[in-house]
Each structure stands twice: as C-alpha cells, then as structure tokens.
Amino acid sequence: xxxxxxxxxxLLIIGAGGVAQVVAHKAAQWAAEFGALHIASRTQSKAxxxxxxxxxxxHQVAVETHALDAMDSKAVADLIRKLDxxxxxxxxxxxxxxxxxxxxxxxxxxxxDTAIHEDPAKVCETPPWYGNYEWKxxxxxxxxxxxxxxxxxxxxxxxxxxxxxxxxxxFDKIDSIDIVDINAGSHGRYFATNFDPEINFREFxxxxxxxxxxxxTENKMFEVGREWDLPVxxxxxxxxxxHDEVHSLSARYKDSDVRFWMGFGPHYINxxxxxxxxxxxxxxxxxxxxxxxxxxxxxxxxxLPDPASLAKDYTGKTCIGDLVKGSLNGKPGxxxxxxxxxxxxxxxxxxxxxxxxxxxxxxxAAAVLIARGPWDVKKMxxxxxxxxxxxxxxxGEMGLPTRVIDATGDHPV
Amino acid sequence: xxxxxxxxxxLLIIGAGGVAQVVAHKAAQWAAEFGALHIASRTQSKAxxxxxxxxxxxHQVAVETHALDAMDSKAVADLIRKLDxxxxxxxxxxxxxxxxxxxxxxxxxxxxDTAIHEDPAKVCETPPWYGNYEWKxxxxxxxxxxxxxxxxxxxxxxxxxxxxxxxxxxFDKIDSIDIVDINAGSHGRYFATNFDPEINFREFxxxxxxxxxxxxTENKMFEVGREWDLPVxxxxxxxxxxHDEVHSLSARYKDSDVRFWMGFGPHYINxxxxxxxxxxxxxxxxxxxxxxxxxxxxxxxxxLPDPASLAKDYTGKTCIGDLVKGSLNGKPGxxxxxxxxxxxxxxxxxxxxxxxxxxxxxxxAAAVLIARGPWDVKKMxxxxxxxxxxxxxxxGEMGLPTRVIDATGDHPV
Numbered sequence: 160x161x162x163x164x165x166x167x168x169x170l171l172i173i174g175a176g177g178v179a180q181v182v183a184h185k186a187a188q189w190a191a192e193f194g195a196l197h198i199a200s201r202t203q204s205k206a207x208x209x210x211x212x213x214x215x216x217x218h219q220v221a222v223e224t225h226a227l228d229a230m231d232s233k234a235v236a237d238l239i240r241k242l243d244x245x246x247x248x249x250x251x252x253x254x255x256x257x258x259x260x261x262x263x264x265x266x267x268x269x270x271x272d273t274a275i276h277e278d279p280a281k282v283c284e285t286p287p288w289y290g291n292y293e294w295k296x297x298x299x300x301x302x303x304x305x306x307x308x309x310x311x312x313x314x315x316x317x318x319x320x321x322x323x324x325x326x327x328x329x330f331d332k333i334d335s336i337d338i339v340d341i342n343a344g345s346h347g348r349y350f351a352t353n354f355d356p357e358i359n360f361r362e363f364x365x366x367x368x369x370x371x372x373x374x375x376t377e378n379k380m381f382e383v384g385r386e387w388d389l390p391v392x393x394x395x396x397x398x399x400x401x402h403d404e405v406h407s408l409s410a411r412y413k414d415s416d417v418r419f420w421m422g423f424g425p426h427y428i429n430x431x432x433x434x435x436x437x438x439x440x441x442x443x444x445x446x447x448x449x450x451x452x453x454x455x456x457x458x459x460x461x462x463l464p465d466p467a468s469l470a471k472d473y474t475g476k477t478c479i480g481d482l483v484k485g486s487l488n489g490k491p492g493x494x495x496x497x498x499x500x501x502x503x504x505x506x507x508x509x510x511x512x513x514x515x516x517x518x519x520x521x522x523x524a525a526a527v528l529i530a531r532g533p534w535d536v537k538k539m540x541x542x543x544x545x546x547x548x549x550x551x552x553x554x555g556e557m558g559l560p561t562r563v564i565d566a567t568g569d570h571p572v
Numbered sequence: 573x574x575x576x577x578x579x580x581x582x583l584l585i586i587g588a589g590g591v592a593q594v595v596a597h598k599a600a601q602w603a604a605e606f607g608a609l610h611i612a613s614r615t616q617s618k619a620x621x622x623x624x625x626x627x628x629x630x631h632q633v634a635v636e637t638h639a640l641d642a643m644d645s646k647a648v649a650d651l652i653r654k655l656d657x658x659x660x661x662x663x664x665x666x667x668x669x670x671x672x673x674x675x676x677x678x679x680x681x682x683x684x685d686t687a688i689h690e691d692p693a694k695v696c697e698t699p700p701w702y703g704n705y706e707w708k709x710x711x712x713x714x715x716x717x718x719x720x721x722x723x724x725x726x727x728x729x730x731x732x733x734x735x736x737x738x739x740x741x742x743f744d745k746i747d748s749i750d751i752v753d754i755n756a757g758s759h760g761r762y763f764a765t766n767f768d769p770e771i772n773f774r775e776f777x778x779x780x781x782x783x784x785x786x787x788x789t790e791n792k793m794f795e796v797g798r799e800w801d802l803p804v805x806x807x808x809x810x811x812x813x814x815h816d817e818v819h820s821l822s823a824r825y826k827d828s829d830v831r832f833w834m835g836f837g838p839h840y841i842n843x844x845x846x847x848x849x850x851x852x853x854x855x856x857x858x859x860x861x862x863x864x865x866x867x868x869x870x871x872x873x874x875x876l877p878d879p880a881s882l883a884k885d886y887t888g889k890t891c892i893g894d895l896v897k898g899s900l901n902g903k904p905g906x907x908x909x910x911x912x913x914x915x916x917x918x919x920x921x922x923x924x925x926x927x928x929x930x931x932x933x934x935x936x937a938a939a940v941l942i943a944r945g946p947w948d949v950k951k952m953x954x955x956x957x958x959x960x961x962x963x964x965x966x967x968g969e970m971g972l973p974t975r976v977i978d979a980t981g982d983h984p985v
Contacts, residue, residue, distance in 0.1 A: 458860060
C-alpha cells in the first residue's frame with residue numbers, strides 16, 4: 160500500500176478563486192488518482208476557505224494549504240520541490256503563468272494552465288498570442304523533460320479537443336471551426352462578470368483577431384454578430400470575439416477559418432459600451448482633480464459583484480461547442496460538438512457557478528490523464544495536439560458530457 | 573475723478589472655472605460700475621488664464637489675481653480686507669460657500685453665490701436645503717449689516733425672479749410654479765456634463781424633492797417625466813428633479829406647488845443609469861483589490877471631458893423658464909416667463925458655452941444692483957425676496973433677455 164501511494168503523483172493547485180475551488184472539489188472526488196493534495200495562494204486564507212468548502216461537501220481527504228507569491232518563479236520551484244509535487248495546475252491570475260511555468264521547468268513538475276499568459280501592462284498583443292510567451296518556452300520544457308499542457312480549461316481547452324475530434328473522426332479536410340460560447344444563465348444582478356472583471360473586460364477591449372482565409376483578420380468587439388440556434392439554450396446572438404484558442408488552433412488548422420463567438424445580451428453590451436466609451440475600462444492610470452492616480456478598470460472591478468458571490472443565485476444553462484465544417488473523401492459535411500452545463504447543478508456539487516465549473520473540471524481531467532500516462536507527453540502541447548477521446552471520456556465521467564449533432568442526429572459522443 | 577473711483581465698490585470674484593470666466597468677462601464689460609477688479613482661486617494660474625481670455629477679447633481693464641484657499645474663512649476675510657473688496661461673487665466650488673460667507677461677514681463685504689452650499693460627504697440633505705447651512709447665518713448677516721444674495725445664477729436665480737414677477741404683475745394667488753430647464757444644445761462628445769461632473773451628478777443621485785400640496789414629496793430621478801412644447805427648442809421631455817430654487821420658493825409660495833423639471837435625452841439617461849446602478853456615482857470611497865481607496869465619482873469626473881473644453885464646439889440653444897399658474901381676482905390664468913440663450917453666441921462673446929453663460933451673467937447683474945443700491949438690502953435674501961424688474965432689465969442689457977407668453981401672446985417682458 161505504501162509503495163502504491165508513493166507511486167502516485169502529488170498534485171499542487173495554484174490559485175484560490177472560483178475555478179480553483181472547482182479544481183479542488185474535483186481533485187477531492189478523484190483523490191485516488193493522486194498522491195498528496197496541496198493548494199497554494201498569495202492569500203493562504205482563501206485556500207483554507209476552499210478546504211472548508213470541501214469539508215462542507217463531506218470530503219475528508221487530506222489537503223495542505225500554502226502561502227505563495229506565484230510571481231516569484233524561485234518560490235514556485237522551492238515549493239514544488241518541498242512538496243515533491245509532480246503535477247501543478249495553475250488556475251491563479253493570468254499574470255502568473257510564466258513564473259509558474261519557469262518554476263515547473265526548474266523543479267521538474269508537469270504544468271497545466273487554462274488561459275493565456277498576460278502582461279498586466281498590455282492588452283491584446285500581436286497574434287498568435289501563444290507565440291508571445293508560452294511557445295518561446297517550448298525548448299526549455301522539452302529539455303527539462305516535463306509535460307506542459309496549455310489552455311486546458313473549457314474554452315480554451317475542451318473546445319480545442321472538439322476540433323481535434325472532428326479532425327480525427329469526421330473530416331480529412333477542415334474548412335472552418337466556429338467556437339460558440341453561450342451563457343444563457345441568470346445571476347439576478349444588475350450587472351456582473353462571470354469571472355475576474357479585470358480579465359473579463361480585457362478580453363473585449365482590444366482588437367478581435369480571427370483566422371480567416373489563411374491570415375489574421377481584425378475587427379472591433381461587437382462589430383460582427385451572428386444569430387445561432389443551439390441545443391437547450393435556443394436562439395442566441397453571439398459576437399466575433401478574441402479568444403485564446405483561435406491563437407493555437409490557427410497553427411494546427413492553418414488552412415481552415417478559425418473564429419470564436421461569444422454570446423452577449425443587449426444589456427451587457429450597453430453597460431460595456433458605456434464603460435468603454437467613457438474610458439472606464441482602461442488599464443492606464445488617470446489622475447483625479449485631487450492628484451490621485453487610479454486605474455479605471457481596477458475601480459470598476461471594485462464596484463462590481465465578486466463573481467464568486469453570484470454562484471448561489473445562478474440559474475440556467477451554458478452551451479459551448481464547435482461547429483466544424485469540412486469534407487471527408489471530397490464529401491462536404493458539418494458537425495456540432497458541444498456540452499451543456501447547468502449553473503445550479505454546479506453549485507450544488509462544488510459550490511461554484513457553471514462558468515467556473517466548466518473551466519475548472521477540464522484541468523483536473525488533464526491532470527488525471529498526465530497521472531495515468533496518455534497525456535504525459537514530456538513536451539509543451541496545446542490541447543488539440545493531444546488525443547481527444549481519452550480527454551472527452553474523462554470529462555464525461557467528471558460531469559461535462561460531450562454531445563454531437565451530425566448527419567445521424569443529436570447524440571452522445 | 574479720483575473721488576468717483578474711490579466711491580465705487582471693489583469687486584472680488586472667487587473661483588476660476590467656466591462660470592467665473594463669464595462673470596469676469598461681464599465684469600470687464602461693466603467695469604465702470606465697479607472699483608478695482610480681482611479674481612481669486614486656489615490655483616492662481618487658472619485666474620490668470622481668465623485674465624488672458626479677457627485680453628483675447630480686447631478688454632484692457634486692470635484685473636489682479638490672487639491665490640486663495642476659500643475653505644479657510646480667515647484667509648477669505650484677510651483677502652477681502654487687503655483688497656478693500658465691497659462685493660464678493662462666489663462662483664467657486666459649492667463646498668466653499670459657508671467659509672466665503674463667513675469671510676464676508678467678518679470683513680463686511682456683500683456676498684453673492686449661485687448654488688447651494690454642499691458638504692462633500694453628504695448628498696441631498698433634509699429639505700429645505702437652504703435651512704441646513706445658509707439660513708442659519710441670517711442673523712449673523714443682518715448683524716454685520718451686509719447684503720448676502722443667495723442663489724443668483726440662472727436656476728436658481730433668474731427663475732426665482734420670474735416667479736416673483738408673476739407674483740408682482742400677474743396673480744394675487746399662485747397655484748403652481750413649474751421651472752423647466754432645457755438644453756437643446758449639442759457638444760458633439762459621446763458624453764459630457766455641462767459643469768463640474770461631481771456637482772452635476774450629485775444633483776441627480778439623491779431623492780427628488782418637490783413641494784406639492786403644502787408638503788415635501790419624494791421621488792427618484794427619472795421617475796416622473798413630462799413632455800413640454802417650448803419656444804425655439806420645441807418638444808422636449810423633462811424630468812422632475814431636485815434643485816436649489818424649490819427649497820427657497822417653497823418658503824415664499826408655501827400654498828403653491830413648486831417643481832423643477834430638467835430636460836434629458838435618452839442617451840444621457842442611459843449613461844447616468846449605468847453609472848449609478850454600478851455604484852460609480854458614489855461619493856463614498858471603495859477599496860480596490862490592491863487596497864487603494866478611491867471615490868468613484870472623482871474617477872468618473874477624471875475620465876469625462878472638462879466642461880470648459882466643450883465650449884468651442886457647442887451649438888444650439890437653451891430654454892429655461894417658469895410656467896406659473898394662478899388667478900387674479902378669482903380669474904385663473906397662466907404665464908410662461910423664459911429666456912433663450914445660444915451656445916455659440918456665448919462662446920463668441922465670452923469664450924464659454926451657454927450653460928456657463930446663463931449661470932455667470934446673473935451674479936454680475938446682482939453685483940451691479942448691489943453697487944447701484946436697489947439690491948443692497950443689508951440682509952440675507954434669496955432672489956425672489958428682491959425686486960424682480962430691475963434684475964430682469966439689467967439681464968436684458970447684459971445679454972439674457974426675458975420673454976413672456978401670456979394671454980396676449982409671446983413678447984418681451
């Protein structure tokens with residue numbers, strides 16, 4: 160028994176927000192796959208609160224918490240070594256990705272994240288975004304012999320696997336991949352973002368990059384809208400938006416159009432437009448009449464509801480999927496591969512809303528696949544570079560089942 | 573000649589914003605009425621900029637500028653004594669009224685302001701607002717033997733004189749006084765306030781008090797709207813709003829309904845509603861994730877256009893007037909007493925937009941009436957307590973002519 164436990168890989172979760180909470184609950188449910196469980200956060204009490212929420216749901220598994228400045232790669236490496244962690248799931252702020260990755264490279268642990276690295280001082284850098292930070296570490300990752308899975312949340316993440324499934328099982332030529340993300344849920348507040356407003360708004364304030372006709376195209380947010388008619392959530396308007404996965408899928412599917420569509424209601428667009436037009440979403444400081452320097456976006460974040468506080472009242476469902484068009488042996492076709500998640504069901508299970516749930520389950524599924532072997536590829540990979548079937552099967556077992564609409568109808572994958 | 577000059581009262585303007593600029597230009601045009609002219613401001617360079625704008629318009633009159641902390645009543649009194657100022661026009665921030673008034677009481681100068689005193693930490697205090705600060709100084713003013721004219725801008729100010737004109741010349745019983753303020757001008761910006769956003773928004777974030785049926789009634793902003801069809805500006809929707817003049821007119825006309833209506837377009841209401849709903853118009857500090865304390869309203873002010881910067885592109889007209897209903901010898905009737913002002917004409921004359929123009933001309937007219945005698949009443953008075961005809965005649969000479977719509981048609985007063 161002791162040998163068996165020793166064989167299992169210790170898991171370190173970095174971050175203690177809404178997504179980290181989901182990862183921790185799933186890790187507790189799947190504790191048999193891992194050795195020791197650890198949560199590290201800048202503010203240790205937030206990690207302790209997650210452990211308390213585990214106890215609330217009846218999980219008795221041992222979990223240690225740690226205070227960590229994840230912007231300090233040496234501190235990350237030291238903690239990994241001290242804990243003998245073999246897999247690190249980074250679900251902290253998007254600003255810490257590169258320092259956590261450096262720590263994993265130095266200490267020899269597998270690395271998983273769910274969103275692209277961001278520089279606090281810059282918005283929407285040159286495409287492909289992965290080329291700005293992540294892919295520059297490819298050689299270092301390979302040399303260290305570690306596995307680094309990038310963007311393993313839902314979108315990016317699961318939607319990348321959906322594209323790979325279409326490649327593997329449907330088409331020999333892919334013409335277009337349209338990823339559609341609809342949150343048809345309701346939180347009952349005047350206005351709120353579903354995750355950190357600072358990151359949320361940064362997604363929409365810059366140029367909207369899409370990969371079309373073999374090159375990067377540029378639009379403004381809310382410039383291009385399209386009505387979709389999707390399972391469960393019905394008719395919804397979604398807008399061409401900038402998103403991480405376009406920046407990796409465009410490399411693997413360089414002859415296909417790759418677009419991301421995010422659903423927004425008129426109220427969200429109105430509030431966003433007012434704030435942006437007034438300059439209140441800027442990350443550049445302004446000076447008040449009293450001489451105080453303030454970053455407008457940080458104030459907006461401070462007045463908006465804490466995304467975690469929305470969970471208990473959240474109702475309704477999300478539908479996120481890939482419409483892939485292509486051909487097989489010259490015969491054209493299309494397939495819509497998707498998941499529907501339920502906000503209340505997520506809250507009942509792990510104490511988080513559906514957006515956090517869909518983002519937090521996949522990195523734990525990825526961790527299990529690294530622990531078991533099929534995804535322990537000893538190099539840097541985006542999700543579409545890895546086998547899709549084992550990932551989608553694991554997600555199905557973990558509560559995020561995949562469905563497919565193809566020529567034969569609407570059915571489980 | 574020297575004796576004549578010595579007889580004339582030295583004038584001190586406190587403040588150096590858009591309204592102060594209008595007061596200064598009018599004072600320069602009417603310099604023969606006064607002794608020496610002075611402008612004092614916390615930031616002396618802003619007062620110097622006003623003097624430069626006088627020179628641009630060809631005014632050669634001597635004007636001295638001074639740095640003054642008007643929140644310090646002793647500093648105000650010292651400056652008044654040093655300059656031998658006999659009339660002080662206070663067109664600085666609404667937060668300095670009481671310290672400037674104390675300075676005038678101490679140093680024996682006449683006092684004129686254009687807006688109610690406000691405490692930076694409070695919004696919309698118990699009605700009548702004048703009872704909270706100004707009227708508590710009545711005895712002190714009378715004892716000092718000085719004249720203090722409160723609220724002598726356009727609204728409050730000229731509209732109070734319109735009510736008094738209706739009392740003097742139209743009715744022996746007044747049923748209702750509805751003051752309507754329509755700015756049908758366009759500044760060409762996405763959004764801007766016409767004067768200091770901090771003061772502007774504070775007008776609309778609190779309870780809307782009106783005096784109806786012999787008591788204070790309470791509504792929310794934009795709760796009660798009414799369509800008006802007015803001279804020059806045409807059909808316009810105006811909303812029941814809280815405003816200074818209701819809080820003095822309700823004392824003199826306690827058996828009449830007194831309401832104030834402000835015109836707003838749907839775009840203004842939308843932006844205001846978004847900002848207010850998110851808590852961005854609050855004067856209470858919030859703490860950012862980084863621990864910085866920020867007053868949201870002060871940041872909003874910092875991102876909005878400087879009201880003074882709007883002037884050069886401002887086009888269109890304002891219409892502000894009183895619809896007074898009542899009866900004379902039992903015979904019911906109504907009269908609409910009003911002024912129409914033009915933004916571009918104001919800019920060409922004094923370098924300010926129409927809102928500043930209508931607010932800045934009346935206090936200078938009041939100063940002339942104090943200098944000449946008819947308004948030098950040696951007590952505290954709101955404008956409706958003073959003879960209306962000389963004021964309206966002076967305003968006509970100064971560029972703000974009054975017109976009347978009564979049973980005989982639409983004609984000059």
